[in-house]
Amino acid sequence: MSRYDPAVIEPEWQKAWEKAGCFTARHDPARPKYYVLEMFPYPSGRIHIGHVRNYTMGDVVARYKSSCGYSVLHPMGWDAFGMPAENAAMERGGHPKDWTYGNIADMRAQMKPLGLSIDWGREFATCDPEYYGQQQAMFIDMMEKGLVYRKNAVVNWDPVDMTVLANEQVIDGKGWRSGADVERRELTQWFFRISDFSEELLDALDGLKDWPEKVRLMQANWIGKSRGLQFAFDTIGAPDGFGKIEVYTTRPDTLMGASFVGISPDHPLAKALEAKDPDLAAFLAECRKGGTTEEAIETAEKLGRDTGIRVKHPLDPTWELPVWIANFILMDYGTGAIFGSAAHDQRDLDFARKYDLPVIDTFLSLDGPTPVVDKAFLPPKSEKVKWINHFAGLDVATGDEAIEATIDFAEKQGWGQGVTKFRLRDWGVSRQRYWGCPIPVVHCATCGVVPEKKANLPVELPYDVSFDQPGNPLDRHPTWRNVPCPNCGAPAKRETDTMDTFVDSSWYFARFTAPHAKTPTDKAEVDYWMNVDQYIGGIEHAILHLLYSRFFARAMQICGHLPKKAIEPFNALFTQGMVTHETYATRGKDGRPVWHTPDDVIRTSEGATLKDGTPVEIGPVIKMSKSKKNVVDPMDIIARYGADTARWFVMSDSPPERDVEWTAAGADATQKHLARVWRLASEIAEGGDPAQDLALVKAAHRAIADVTAGIEGFAFNKAVAKLYEFTNSFAKSGATAETKRAAMRILAQLMSPMVPHLAEDVWKIAGGEGLVVTAPWPKADPAMLAEDNVTLPIQINGKRRAEISVPKDMPASEVEKIVLADEAVAKALAGAAPKKLIVVPGRIVNVVL
C-alpha cells in the first residue's frame, strides 16, 4: 500500500472492530461505567449533516472514555412514531409501518459506514410493539398512581376536513390542506400531572451543574413560578352563580390603577353569557378563530367586548369597573381573569387606548415623573418609584416592596391571599392519530374508563387501515375498537387516541439499559448503567423533551421502574448548535410557498433558479428541516472522501454548541490533511538528529494535554486545531526515527476518536501493538509541559509597543527594571517617571504615562 485509501481501509477496520467486539457494552462491575447518548433520530429515511455532527460528537466522547478505561454504553435507536409517516401514506400511498421500517433500514445502512462505536445489539424503534407495549404498561401504572387523568382541552379544529390539526399544519390561521379558517375547539383528552412536580422540577435544576446555564434558565422560565395576589371582585348584574370573579395578579401593587376587569373568551362566565346572547356568541366565535399556540394568541389583534357586567373595587365599594371579555387572556394561566392596569402593562394599555378605557398612573419614576401616554411604565421591580395614593401608605418604595405590602394588607383585611402559581401546565398526551402508541384503556358503558389488562398488552395497532380520508383511521376501523371490558367482560370500546411522541422519547434512555426486558426496565441493568453520563442533542429540545424526560424519570421512580438515583436521568447535557441552510421557495397557485431542496436549485450571483430556469426566492438561513427541504445529504461526501473526512470536517470548523451553516467547500482540504498524516507516518526515514528529539517529545506532550482538554471540554474544534499544530511540528522535525515513530503513535491515538479508521492504519504503520481503539489514552508528563521563558508584551497606556522575554518566574521588581530600560519605554517616558507601572506576572506589563 502506498497511499491513503479510505475506501479500502475503512471497511477493513470496521470488520476488525466487529470481530473484536469492541463496542459491545459490557455490564462489568469491576470497571466504572460511562453511558453516552445522543438524542435518537426520527427515521426520515436519509441521514443529514446534523446527524453526522451529532453522532460524531458522541462517538468522540465514547471512544475517548473507552480509552480511559470505562465500560462504555453507546446505543442507537429510532424515534419512529409521528406525523410524517401518516403524511407519506396520504401523499404517496403505502403504510406508515412499511414506510417507517423501510426508512430505518435505509438510515442504518447510511450510518454504519461512519464507523461509529455503537452497540448495535441494543437497537430498537419506538414503534416496535415490544417497546410501546412496555410504555402502555407504564401508562397503566401511572393511572394507578394517580398521575393520569382526563379533562377538556383545546385543539386546532379544521371545520372542512373535520379533523384535528397539529400546530405545524396551521399556516396563518388556516388548515394546510383545506385552507379553511382553523378554530379552537374543546375535546376530552388524556393528561399527565406534570404540574404536580412544578416546584420539584424547578428546585432540582440547581443540582444539574453540568447542564448549560441557558437550558436551566429556559426551563425555569417555562415552569414560571410566580408570587401574586388572588382575590375576588363582587359583581353587579352577573348571571346566577357568578356573584364573584376570581382574579390572580403578580402586580397587586397596581390595584389603584385598575381600569377594567378582563376575562378569557373561554372563561365560564363568558360561556354562560354566550348561551343567551347571539351577538356575544358571534364575538366569541371570532375570538376562537386561529391556532392554539401562545404565539398565535398573543400576536393576534386585540379584541374586546364589554359584557355590561360591573364589579366593585375591593378598596372602594363605590368605585365600579367594567367587565370585558378580551381575546389575549389565557384560560390556562391563573384564573382566566385579570384586572387591567393600563399604565403599567403594555397589553392592558393598548387595550385601554383601543376601547377608550381610563389610564391611571399608580407610581411615577423618581427621575422625571411623567404620566403614561402610549408606552407603559414598567421599571424593574427592584427600582424605587414614587407612589401615588398607595392604600398601604407607601411613598417611595420598590415594586417588590409594594407587592409584599399589598399582599400583607389584603390578607390582614381578609379580602385576598398571597398565592404562588406556576405557568407549567399539565402535559396533554392525547393525539387523534393512527401512528402512535395506543392509549391502553377501554370505555365501558357500566364500568366507565378501565385500563386494559397487562396480560393483554401490547395493544397493537391494526395493520389494515387506510389513509384516503382525513381523521384518525382507528376511529373508523370496523373491528379493532370492539373489545370486552377488562373489568366486567361486557362489549366495550377501545380508546382510539394515541400518545404524544414525546412520551416515546421520555424513557428510551432507560430502555437501552435492557432493551428486551419483559418489564419496562431490568433492575440490575438500570442500576448499573443509569444515569446517562453525557447526553448530547439539539438546543431545540432544551425545554419540552428534556422537561418531559425529567418528569417521566420521577413517574417511573414512583412506579418502581427506575432507582432513586436516576430521578435526574442526565448527569451532563451538551446542546449542539443546529446545522442551518438557506431555504428556497417558489410560489404555488394559492400564493403559498413551495419548498425546494438545495440539490434542485442552481445558485447564481444574482439569485437562484430551478434547473428549468424558474426563479427561486432565497429565504432565511434556518435549521435544516424536512418540511422546508433545506437539507443536505452527507452521503456523497462519505462516498467520495470516506467517513473519516466527513467526521473530521464536521468536528473541525465550528464550535459544537454553535449553529453551523453548511457549505460544501473544505472537504477536499480535509482529505489532503488526512492523506498528509498518513504519508508522514509512512515516510519516517531512518537516521535523524538526536538533538532534535526533546523538542518533538515536548510537542507531543503539549498535544496530549491540549487535545485531552479539548475533548473533555467539548471544544472539538480546538482539539483539531492543536492536532494540526502538532502535525506541523512533526513535519518540520528532524528527530530520530525511533522518536518520530513514538510521536506518530501518540498522534494516532489523539486522532483516533475523530478519525478512527485512519488512526488504526497510522498506529499499525508506526509500530503500534494491537488496535489503537483498545490502547490506553496517553498521559502528558508535566515535566515536558514546562516552559522556561515567557514573552511579556509591554503596553504603554494600554497599547502594545514592545515585548521582552524573561524567565517564567522572574519577580515583578526585576521585570520592572527591564521594562524601564527598554528602548521604546524610555523613549515614551522621555526622562519622566511613569504614573503607574502594572506587571501581571507571566502575562503583560502596562506602563501608564
Place this chain on the structure above:
RNA sequence: GCCCGGGUGGCGGAAUGGUAGACGCAGAGGUCUCAAACACCUCCGGUGCAAGCCGUGCGGGUUCGAGUCCCGCCCCGGGCACCA
C-alpha cells in the same frame, strides 16, 4: 408578543478582563516539473512610503487595560406546550 442565545478578516473561527485574528479554508507570490497535478516555502484585517492611525453589529459607561463587564439599541437564529 414573551423566554433564551448569537453577531470578531473574503469565509469557518481563536482569545482565565491582559499581544485581537491561534488553527483551517479561500486568495497571492515562489520552489520543484518540459508542462501540469502533487508536495514544499513565503505573504495574507483596513489604511499609509513609513512612523503610525483605525478595527470585534451600533451608541454610551466602568477599568491602567474591554471582543470579554455594565446600560441602551439594531440585526439574525431557537423555543412558545399537536414538527420531532
